[in-house]
Amino acid sequence: MTVGIIMGSKSDWPTMQHAAEMLDKFGVKYETKVVSAHRTPQLLADYASTAAERGIKVIIAGAGGAAHLPGMAAAFTSLPVLGVPVKSKALNGVDSLLSICQMPKGVAVGTLAIGDPGAANAGLLAAQILGCQQPELLAKIDEFRKNQTETVLANPNPAE
Numbered sequence: 001m002t003v004g005i006i007m008g009s010k011s012d013w014p015t016m017q018h019a020a021e022m023l024d025k026f027g028v029k030y031e032t033k034v035v036s037a038h039r040t041p042q043l044l045a046d047y048a049s050t051a052a053e054r055g056i057k058v059i060i061a062g063a064g065g066a067a068h069l070p071g072m073a074a075a076f077t078s079l080p081v082l083g084v085p086v087k088s089k090a091l092n093g094v095d096s097l098l099s100i101c102q103m104p105k106g107v108a109v110g111t112l113a114i115g116d117p118g119a120a121n122a123g124l125l126a127a128q129i130l131g132c133q134q135p136e137l138l139a140k141i142d143e144f145r146k147n148q149t150e151t152v153l154a155n156p157n158p159a160e
């Protein structure tokens, strides 16, 4: 597995599955796991600190509310960590977004958009990061982008 997709709760899966679906498009292998910064802190430490030696190259971490999972994962590994703010019930994910993006200098998390688009783009960005070392993967991403552009250009009338 080259990408680790972790999330704070099983309830995050409907959002995080969009990251997995994007990786599927490009044939990138990944693993998925519920790892909670608050409910399973030791598991988080173990997961993130052993990820590199297990062959993981990028971690995608999604969480909602007091979303400490991406930042704490980044604290335990030097692998790139992409954070997905999951939409929360009380504050619509603004709490998740601010929790994930406001990292202190010296420990980086790449923060994506709130919810499904952020999860999908985390998958896309993980593929792009891996694509830096894999020309055939980058070619698949180029093709995906080209098809996307052609679809928009072929459907210019919003009322149709």
Ligand code: RP5
Pocket (backbone or CB within 6 Å): 007, 008, 009, 010, 011, 012, 036, 062, 063, 064, 065, 086
């Ligand atoms: C966070 O709390 C999870 O990432 C989830 O988004 C949120 C709610 O979790 P559940 O109460 O649904 O398990 O840790």
